[in-house]
Amino acid sequence: xxxxxxxxxxxxDYFVMVSGDSETQVRAIADHVTEQMxxxxxxxxxxxxxxxxxxxxxxxxxxxVLHIFEKDTRAYYQLERLWGDAEVVAWEAGGxxxxxxxxxxxxxxxxx
Numbered sequence: 001x002x003x004x005x006x007x008x009x010x011x012x013d014y015f016v017m018v019s020g021d022s023e024t025q026v027r028a029i030a031d032h033v034t035e036q037m038x039x040x041x042x043x044x045x046x047x048x049x050x051x052x053x054x055x056x057x058x059x060x061x062x063x064x065v066l067h068i069f070e071k072d073t074r075a076y077y078q079l080e081r082l083w084g085d086a087e088v089v090a091w092e093a094g095g096x097x098x099x100x101x102x103x104x105x106x107x108x109x110x111x112x
Contacts, residue, residue, distance in 0.1 A: 002090075
């Protein structure tokens with residue numbers, strides 16, 4: 001799920017939440033995202049939390065924060081409920097976030 005938080009907080013623009021079936025899969029997802037963001041967008045996470053434990057890894061890229069949960073951990077914390085006022089954004093495969101395929105490149109900027 002992708003939550004648009006731009007109208008709700010200045011902390012970040014989007015929360016992206018995904019789940020894995022095990023701590024190993026959660027770490028694998030985090031590794032893959034980190035590698036692909038570095039290779040394709042030349043971005044490294046500004047901050048990483050939870051990697052050692054593996055049940056909830058947070059990758060903070062400033063404009064968006066990726067939460068990678070083990071399924072039981074995601075059900076326990078229910079962040080979707082906490083951010084229930086946020087708009088859920090549709091993901092466009094290959095195009096990024098947004099109605100016209102816009103992706104965030106830096107705070108306040110977009111790339112079409």
